[in-house]
Amino acid sequence: MRGDDTAPAKVERRRYPxxxxxxxxxxxxxxxxxxxxFSTRExxxxxxxxAWQAYVAPLIDIRRPDSPSQAEFVADHAAWNLGGMLVVxxxxxxxxxxxxxxxxxxxxxxxxxxxxxxxxxxxxxxxxHVSEGExxxxxxxxxxxxxxxxSTEARVLSLYLPRELLFDVPASSEIKNNIALSGTYTxxxxxxxDGVEANLSRLAAVDLPHVVQTTRDMILTCVSASASNIxxxxxxxxxxxxxxxxxxxxxxxxSPDLTTDRICRELGVSRTxxxxxxxxxxxxxxxxxxxxxxxxxxxxSDVSNRQQIVDIAFAVGFSSAAHFSRAFSKEFGYSPREAxxxxxxxxxxxxxxxxxxxxxxxxxxxxxKTLGHSR
Numbered sequence: 001m002r003g004d005d006t007a008p009a010k011v012e013r014r015r016y017p018x019x020x021x022x023x024x025x026x027x028x029x030x031x032x033x034x035x036x037x038f039s040t041r042e043x044x045x046x047x048x049x050x051a052w053q054a055y056v057a058p059l060i061d062i063r064r065p066d067s068p069s070q071a072e073f074v075a076d077h078a079a080w081n082l083g084g085m086l087v088v089x090x091x092x093x094x095x096x097x098x099x100x101x102x103x104x105x106x107x108x109x110x111x112x113x114x115x116x117x118x119x120x121x122x123x124x125x126x127x128x129h130v131s132e133g134e135x136x137x138x139x140x141x142x143x144x145x146x147x148x149x150x151s152t153e154a155r156v157l158s159l160y161l162p163r164e165l166l167f168d169v170p171a172s173s174e175i176k177n178n179i180a181l182s183g184t185y186t187x188x189x190x191x192x193x194d195g196v197e198a199n200l201s202r203l204a205a206v207d208l209p210h211v212v213q214t215t216r217d218m219i220l221t222c223v224s225a226s227a228s229n230i231x232x233x234x235x236x237x238x239x240x241x242x243x244x245x246x247x248x249x250x251x252x253x254x255s256p257d258l259t260t261d262r263i264c265r266e267l268g269v270s271r272t273x274x275x276x277x278x279x280x281x282x283x284x285x286x287x288x289x290x291x292x293x294x295x296x297x298x299x300x301s302d303v304s305n306r307q308q309i310v311d312i313a314f315a316v317g318f319s320s321a322a323h324f325s326r327a328f329s330k331e332f333g334y335s336p337r338e339a340x341x342x343x344x345x346x347x348x349x350x351x352x353x354x355x356x357x358x359x360x361x362x363x364x365x366x367x368x369k370t371l372g373h374s375r
Contacts (some may be wrong), residue, residue, distance in 0.1 A: 006133060029204035036079040036364060045072035050093070058365040059109070059143070060097045081362050084212040086160040086367055087200065098148040105280040109368050110144030112161045112175075116190055120154025126178035137224065138181045138189060144246065145177055150354050157197055162371050164250045165216050175223050185222045192218060213246060241269060241277050249288055253295060254317060260284050292316040292330045296324070297370050300339040309336045 031285070040048035052075045053062055064073070073093055080087040102111075115122075115133060122133035126147045133139050141147060144163070166175060181189075196211060203211065219252075244267055247263055252258045263284065264271050278284045296316045301303050313324035328336045 028208060032355075033082070033200055033203055033204040034202070036081070036367070038077040038364070040073060040075050045070075048075070049073035055364070058101075059370065060099045061103070062095045062097045065094050065096070077364070079367065081367050081371075082203075082208045082212055084162065084165060084209065084371075085215060085373060086158075088158040088160070089197065090158060091155040092151065093153050094151060094263070096148075099143065099146055101146045103321040104146055110142060110163050110167050111368070111371060112155060112159075112163060112166060113139075113141045113143055113176070114161065115139045115141070116157045116193060118153045118155040118157065120156075122149055122151045122154065124149035124178060129178055131180045133206065136182065136187070136190070138186050138219075140175065140177070140179050140219075140223070142177045142243075144243070144341040147178065152162060157193060159193075159215065160368065160371060161216065161219075163246065164202065165218065165290075179223075179226070180228045181222045182184055183222075183226060185218075185225045189218045189222050238277055241267075241273070245274070245277070245284070249291060253288075253291055254315060256317060258288060258317065261346060276367045289319075289327060290331065292318065293328055296328065296336070296370075297332065297339055300336055301370070309340060 040051050045050055049064060052073055055077065056062060073095075075077075075092045076090065077090045092331045116325060117133050117135050119135060122139075124131050124139070124141065124147055126131065126141070126145060130149075131139055131141075142163075179375045192214070196215070245263060248263060249258065252262075255261055260271060260274065263269070264274055274284055276289055293316075296312050296318075299307065299316070300309070305312075310324075313321050318324040318327075325336055328339075331337070
């Protein structure tokens with residue numbers, strides 16, 4: 001018997017198109033961020049440096065090298081507001097910079113500035129200690145203290161984190177000002193920031209708190225692991241006292257008994273000394289009130305926060321709704337209700353201004369002033 005006599009006959013199978021199965025996956029959320037862009041490229045060369053000076057004036061004063069090689073000053077700045085953190089991509093020619101004590105006093109911006117040089121070099125001095133920035137390092141600097149320095153032509157990725165973001169862990173009390181981090185953890189942090197930078201235009205609103213929290217945790221890990229963190233001399237007594245008071249105020253901002261007497265008692269400082277230190281800021285009471293107003297502003301600008309305005313006022317330490325409304329309007333130039341009626345969350349690039357200012361473009365300075373304050 002031949003083998004092929006018993007082989008089964010081939011049956012022709014007819015193929016039918018498969019019906020589409022319903023998908024349970026939700027469509028991806030739309031991108032949440034749009035950058036705030038500034039560049040001197042389109043200006044006349046003779047006007048470029050003055051334009052850049054004016055743009056960065058809220059933070060620092062800058063000067064050109066004594067012998068500039070060319071008249072033009074081509075600089076680019078792209079800022080991304082993640083709500084609890086600002087990310088800035090910047091490129092500049094060589095220049096020197098200074099954040100004077102007068103400037104520190106005038107605007108009360110005391111965030112942490114974290115910088116990662118992509119190319120170029122920087123040298124920054126705080127109270128005699130010079131930190132050298134170069135690719136592969138991460139620098140930490142407080143905007144609450146004066147500093148000065150110089151930069152070669154450079155491209156840098158900067159983060160601005162509100163001071164209180166690094167408060168609620170023991171390691172934060174050990175963070176020294178004007179330090180350069182390096183090592184394995186720092187390399188991992190830089191690689192992570194590379195990924196964040198590459199995806200800024202694709203991040204959804206739900207991603208932003210997680211990015212901020214992860215960034216903060218990785219920075220604290222780098223700080224705790226870096227030997228350079230303990231190698232910086234202490235600030236002189238006035239700045240050290242200011243730092244202690246700032247930390248105490250932020251930790252107790254919502255406490256109804258946050259008074260001058262309590263600060264003096266718990267920090268062991270005399271009322272006279274405390275007044276001397278904060279006199280240029282309008283006094284300790286004014287400093288506390290402004291921090292409370294900034295916290296209230298952040299809460300009012302948060303579309304997920306549906307507390308009544310009066311409840312927010314009481315939550316940040318005000319005992320009178322009328323007093324809160326007057327102080328808020330005086331500080332920001334618009335009412336709490338106008339701040340609450342912002343159509344889009346604070347971290348979006350367009351519409352960070354309240355209704356009374358919708359015609360004016362958002363500014364990097366506004367973003368800095370209202371960053372954080374409501375974790």
